[in-house]
Amino acid sequence: MTLRLTIDERRWQAHVDEVRTSVTGLTPVVKGNGYGIGRAALSERALAWSRVLVMGTVHEALQHRRIADEQVLVLTPAVRPVALPAWVVPTVGRPEHLDAVAGHRGAVAVKLRSSMNRYGTDPEGLAALLGLIDERARPVHAALLHLPLPGVREGPAGGGHIDGLLDEVEAWLPHVPVKVPVSVSHVDATAMATLRERHPDRTFQVRLGTALWHGDKSFLQVQADVIDVHPVRAGARVGYRATTVAGDGTLVMVGAGSSHGIAPLDGGRSPFHFRRARIALVEAPHMHTSMCWVPQGQPAPEVGDWVDVQRPLIAVTADEVVWS
Numbered sequence: 001m002t003l004r005l006t007i008d009e010r011r012w013q014a015h016v017d018e019v020r021t022s023v024t025g026l027t028p029v030v031k032g033n034g035y036g037i038g039r040a041a042l043s044e045r046a047l048a049w050s051r052v053l054v055m056g057t058v059h060e061a062l063q064h065r066r067i068a069d070e071q072v073l074v075l076t077p078a079v080r081p082v083a084l085p086a087w088v089v090p091t092v093g094r095p096e097h098l099d100a101v102a103g104h105r106g107a108v109a110v111k112l113r114s115s116m117n118r119y120g121t122d123p124e125g126l127a128a129l130l131g132l133i134d135e136r137a138r139p140v141h142a143a144l145l146h147l148p149l150p151g152v153r154e155g156p157a158g159g160g161h162i163d164g165l166l167d168e169v170e171a172w173l174p175h176v177p178v179k180v181p182v183s184v185s186h187v188d189a190t191a192m193a194t195l196r197e198r199h200p201d202r203t204f205q206v207r208l209g210t211a212l213w214h215g216d217k218s219f220l221q222v223q224a225d226v227i228d229v230h231p232v233r234a235g236a237r238v239g240y241r242a243t244t245v246a247g248d249g250t251l252v253m254v255g256a257g258s259s260h261g262i263a264p265l266d267g268g269r270s271p272f273h274f275r276r277a278r279i280a281l282v283e284a285p286h287m288h289t290s291m292c293w294v295p296q297g298q299p300a301p302e303v304g305d306w307v308d309v310q311r312p313l314i315a316v317t318a319d320e321v322v323w324s
Helices: 009-022 039-046 058-063 095-100 123-135 161-175 189-198
Strands: 003-007 026-028 052-055 071-074 108-112 140-145 182-185 204-208 220-232 249-254 272-274 290-295 306-309 320-323
Touching: 009 026, 026 052, 039 052, 058 071, 071 140, 095 123, 108 123, 123 161, 140 161, 161 182, 161 189, 189 204, 272 290
Parallel strands: 003 320, 026 204, 052 071, 108 140, 140 182, 182 204
Antiparallel strands: 003 220, 220 249, 220 306, 249 290, 272 306
């Protein structure tokens, strides 16, 4: 049983190179499961052109095997005490976050609360937080702003998403010292160029993950192999939940399940396709196997065939990553 991610390396790398050269001040994000490709693989490739990697948690940073002199910026604040090497840059959004990394002697990043309203300081609390950081003689790596996804909201004057994001970034600038770089997410090259043109005295950075690694999904293919197939009659009861089969056909055991992050899609739809036709799930995927059913008269895969898998790569763990 195998869940396989195949990447057209030449086309994928051309896309990555195009993005990274078009966005000045880009820092690559390699958090979570490494966007399905793996943090180690993405880190190695990103370090060919960046000395900073962005990860999601202090745990991911501590699992990173340092390759050169790179820094690892951690996006999610820690709330419990943790010992970090100086090359890890933790993020703090309130005094409690700073206390959690009290023994750390490297730089820290400051989280600014955006319209997402997750975590981070508000404008009134920023000066006090910067004061605490200064008292502890800690350099500030950057001020981080995590913006909403494109298309989520309009600007205050109805000028569209980009205008709204620029307004949000610019609303923070009077509160952030000029010497502190401002790092933003979900902003494209055009918006960044506008910010730099309007504020030439500022240093802006942009964090990209999805747009960098997954900007064109045509280079990526997720598949699972078929472990077993056998005929089944209408009314038979099969699977963990003794589900009744709707009609005569073929049971197909796909070699990927919940341990890989495979789950039904919205509305309970199956994530599996064979010859561009969706294969129905008999029951929810379980651990390493998903039980499917193909009605009699429709093409059914055979043992060893590959079926296509429709799942977000940030949610799956592939057994194999094949660079083709």
